[in-house]
Amino acid sequence: MMRIGFLPSDFNPMILMLGEAEDCRALGGVLRQFAREGRDVAFRDLGFCQVAGADVRLTASAGPAGVQRCKGQAFIWRVPLGMAADFAERLDALAEPARVAGSEELDCGTADGIAVKVSRGEYTDDFLSGWEGPAAGA
Numbered sequence: 001m002m003r004i005g006f007l008p009s010d011f012n013p014m015i016l017m018l019g020e021a022e023d024c025r026a027l028g029g030v031l032r033q034f035a036r037e038g039r040d041v042a043f044r045d046l047g048f049c050q051v052a053g054a055d056v057r058l059t060a061s062a063g064p065a066g067v068q069r070c071k072g073q074a075f076i077w078r079v080p081l082g083m084a085a086d087f088a089e090r091l092d093a094l095a096e097p098a099r100v101a102g103s104e105e106l107d108c109g110t111a112d113g114i115a116v117k118v119s120r121g122e123y124t125d126d127f128l129s130g131w132e133g134p135a136a137g138a
Helices: 021-037 081-094
Strands: 002-007 014-019 049-052 055-059 066-069 074-078 102-105 115-120
Touching: 002 021, 014 021, 021 055, 021 081, 021 115, 081 102, 081 115
Parallel strands: 002 049, 014 115, 055 074
Antiparallel strands: 002 014, 066 074, 102 115
């Protein structure tokens, strides 16, 4: 199960995604399909994801690339389609059987804002479990 949560910080806020090899492969598949079709994806609706707190919506809609807070309880993650395919390849590498731990920052080239980090084997299984975190609009 890929666990997803928002970690607030004055200097390095991030969307943290924690999972195992199969979760990284599944997320890579979602990004690959997104790169082909360009349809929005709500992470809360993905069967292999458990979102703690505010949902994250992947989109190719107009606006600045990267993660932005929305009104209400959500984040928008705008990713150009070509970049989504590159992210998928990086997640495939993170899922390699010989690699027992590691992480990838899926950066859209924005210097400031909210980072997205996918991690495998670097945190305990209960990290983010049941944590709701602050509301996106707080």
